[in-house]
Amino acid sequence: MIRTLQDYAGQTAARLNRIWPREEQPRAAYTWGKAAWARERKRAARSLRAGSSFRRRCLAQERRTDRRSAWLLSPGSKPDPIENQRGLFYPAAAGPSVSYPEDIEEQLLEAVKGLRRERLNELLTVFTKRAAEGARSLSSMDRLDEVRFAYVRLTMQCISYAQSLGVCSIRFEAARGTLLAQIIRLPNQDDLGAWLMDTVLHPVLDVLASKSDSRRQQLTSQMIRMVHEEFDTDLSIEICARRLHYNANYLSSVFKKAAHISFTGYLAGYRHRAAKYWLKVSGMTVKQIAERLRYNNSQNFIRSFRKQEGMTPGQYKQSGDTR
Template structure:
């Protein structure tokens, strides 16, 4: 039976994850739990897990830094990121580390079971043709994410992206959701909102100008979307965060 290590700085999250999933049904067992990266690294040496579920934001070493260190110990270990934040920059970096998936809290047991099945298939097949296929998929997605990051101010659609990279639109939509835990629209919106916050923080551009610069044709839609993402209007955000000089 494959062993799973759970890593999160909140005990209630660890308990919820451990008790909320039928691990044995998927053919695995929870062999250890850790509250921080140091504990996790020690347990990796002691229990030698096959699969690691790790939070991405923790005090000290981040989840991605932890993954990098664990991969140096055993590159065959499979990883799933758990997070309460739909943060596209973290999701993008996770692709570089061949992370199997990005699960947002609260957890979906069916989604976790699917990721466990994928991990088990990879572990069963070792470092055969599967690793090569994973590399190809990751490289393609990295190229797509870079294009979106460079062109988010344009009117990008999933259909145009799929055509550019010779993919089926439905497959590309599934790829975003499965690998990043985000839809294409959520990823695009996150890129735009991050730039909007930066412009509000560092420039005197009007809110309408910022809206246009990041790809929103409808000024009022931008304001609604910004408030939904940040719980503040652009004006409130600027008042609280604007850096003079």
């Protein structure tokens, strides 16, 4: 008896119920089922017992399969309601329970958010191993299929997560069918992690890194503007963090990476330049300048000024130095 594409697609759909969005299952079932059916057909066709009648029926079935699959995999296609009623896409019977490493998936998504490429490579190795261990009771071919299914789910999760972080959805929507076909064609489970990294994660990380650099520059510019406008107030990194709704330690790190100087150092340097300007062009006393620049007392101001200029504020005011 010849097993048809529908037989393989129905068998596959039981697994898809666990890992694939419902609206995507028809395409996935036919794509994956076609691959499994094609492997079986080739094995049967090579058999010495396969006569010419059998081969003709295989070819006819293949032509029908190609037409049906081409329609199902086209954008906007809908599942046949009659076939749906037969339970082809959403069968009630579930396949064997296979463990999916959800904890590793969560760590992978966190690594994507943190742009940690080396950590992603490590986690993908663990993910492949765990997915294979979860299907160890199956045959080698079925175990490879289960690992592929796990990577289908992980790929879709990575794409959805990237879209939630602002990566343009157009980048992936048109390629969903292609991505699935690529996963099916990979010959062994060790290639899956490298494929996901090269095809999906590296492009996502590049986009996120670009967005992150742009955001860091924007935050740094906002903090510099605060320094220029409020250097004579009790401005601090904590105040900036509250206004910008970020963690103070994170902002401090962002500022140092972008400006190549700490926020405290930049603020102190700007206040020092302001002090030199006031000493030359204003009639303020050293004590008034110290108070204006939020020093606890004039002695601290004098000590800080001497450390940087090699002279006291009074000596600088009389020196005629215009640096």
